[in-house]
Amino acid sequence: MGGLNTSLLIGVQALDANQGALQATSNNIANVNTPGYTREVAQFTENGENQAVDEVTGGGVALSGLQSIRDELLNIQIQQQTSQQNSANTQSSSLQQVQTFFTTNGDDIASGLASLSSSLTQLSASPSSSSAQQGAISSGKNLAAAFNTTAQGLSAAQSDADQQVPQTVTQINSLTQQIAQLNSQLGQVPAANDGGTTQDQLDQLVQQLSGLTGISITQNNDGETITTGNGTPLVMGGQSFNLQTTTGTNGFQQVVDSNGNNITSSIQGGTLGGAIDIRDQVIPGFQSQLNTLASQFATAFNSAQAKGFDSNGNVGANFFNLPSNMNSAASGISVALTSPAQVAISSDGSAGSNGNVANLSAALTNTLPSGQSPADAYSSLVFQVGNAASGASTQSTAIGQNLTQLTNQQGAVSAVDINEETTNLMRFQAAFEAASRIVSTVQVLDNAALNMGSSTSF
């Protein structure tokens, strides 16, 4: 049979265990707002029984450790969705910037086409009015300026996206280095044990990393192995592999892995993937259509000019100048004519004829070699830009809802609940008080035993 000392021991163990649990609870409360913190739960285990000669008594309690409550599968889902959302957000914000250039605001290409069209119509009624001729030149300049502005807007968005590439790569490298360090710390924790706060920090960093680029994670003996979506290693155990950027032949930053391979086109997801997609796919698509429109329209208009005669009786000279490189047609288009008298209004060489105005107007409505009229070609571009912008923002919203759902689930598993911690606080407080009572009771009993048969008390 166990003596009073056994009870004392059990009491002390209970004090220890509940004190530890109170500490865990305090720590949970303290970290209620810490990002990435997962709540820790005190793990009580009962101690082995005391086997006396003919009796078995309980052996008390021990605090075997603190368990962080986390769901790694949810973390991985959140990381994947974060990658996609950041990619959509990057594209959406870039396209928001781009689409302002395609809004009918008086300075856009649609307004330019409209003003050129109506000034030609005006020339039809007053072919020899120099103010009407000047009007046609000014409208042409406005249209050329609208092409220039739109092309510059696209280039600016493209170069913004390009600047994000090296910045993001620097952030990725900094994160992978920290992750590798934490990985090697975790490698010293026995596999069966919980990584605790180190794991929290690691998960937090990996989630930040997934916001920058799409990653794939595998768990093995060395800790986590992180690669980009296409398999380029970023972290293996305690080692990290830096990405680099170099200026490519197209003048844009290319992403190069640690072996010197250019992996730019295979990067998907995250800010980096979104920026690269915008820079290399989305904007070049718009640019090429805009350049085709500018060059085909200017060519058609110039040949309509050549069909007529200007106010001095000369054959119409080119109205628009195009740069020699068709890839900069929209950014380089300008009005070649310097004097209102050079507009080829006349069809017979006499100054009062308006016979060629119909040809000039027809250049605005006739089908270009692309198969569309200038207005239709531009409408279709507006549709595509608008659709891409609304698509990216819809996608971002949809993923955002999914992500909120997943974060709620993660919160349900891992977040600190103040109410729960408060009840725990009361629970452990009560247990601690009771254990203290065991100690004081044993002390009283000890005194009683020592004073047995004695008339004076100690």
Next chain:
Amino acid sequence: MRIDPNLVPTILADLQQSQVSLNTALQEVSTGKSVNMPSDNPAAAADMVQNTIDTGDVDQYTQNVSSILSTVQTSSSVLSSVVTSLTQAVSLGTEGANGTNSTVNLQAIAAQVQGILSNVVSDANTSVAGSYLFGGTSTSTPYVADSTSSSGYTYSGNNDSNSVAVGDNLSVNVNVPGSQIFSDPTNNVLGSLSSLVTALKCGTSSDIATATSAVDSALSFVGQQQTVYGNAETQLNSQQTFLQQDTVTLSTQANNLVGVNLATAATDLSQAETDNSAALAAAAKVLPNSLLNYLSSPS
């Protein structure tokens, strides 16, 4: 099952959502447009490109109609005055041909007809805003005195005419070259007047009668040419009505594409305000709540 104890992200997301709705509704009401960016409605934004161009064109067509309508009306009234002059010349010719006039009288009549000829030439040289109504597409003065010509005047204009665009597929012929009105080979207005002057000055009664009948046939020829302007005027008036309707159609279309129904927008705005206040009120009620509020502090 445990639920997410952290309400803050959800509340913030809700607040943000209601703020977005509020901003959208506010923007719609304040701008009167439901499509402010292509992404608001890509198809409508694309359709607006054509609408913008068409609206500009219709505005300009309308201006063209009113400007050439005045030109056509002026031309028509000039021709009316020519008709009046010619009628006068015919009656003077008839008077001269009746064989009862003295030489002095005939000379006086000839001087009157000469005056009519000058008036007609001046009519033929009418210009509006720097361009000659009857000079074809040329900018030089149509009729200049030329002693070598039988009529005393040469035509320096050309034989072209301008058609002015007043619709996408409609252009109206707005001028008849002077060569077709005043110096037509068979019904030469100036020539016949000039011949009448010569006949009155030194011809027989029968010469005068012949010359008078030539003026008479030129008179009816001018009358025919006048109908060209009359027809153009009718065409322009009906086009003006069409363009007015087209303007309304285009602005209705623009309103349907990107405009906002103000009643709906106002309702949306007030709905968004209500939602936003509700979300804020809920946040204020829920956030400060915890078990701690109900526990007495440890004594």
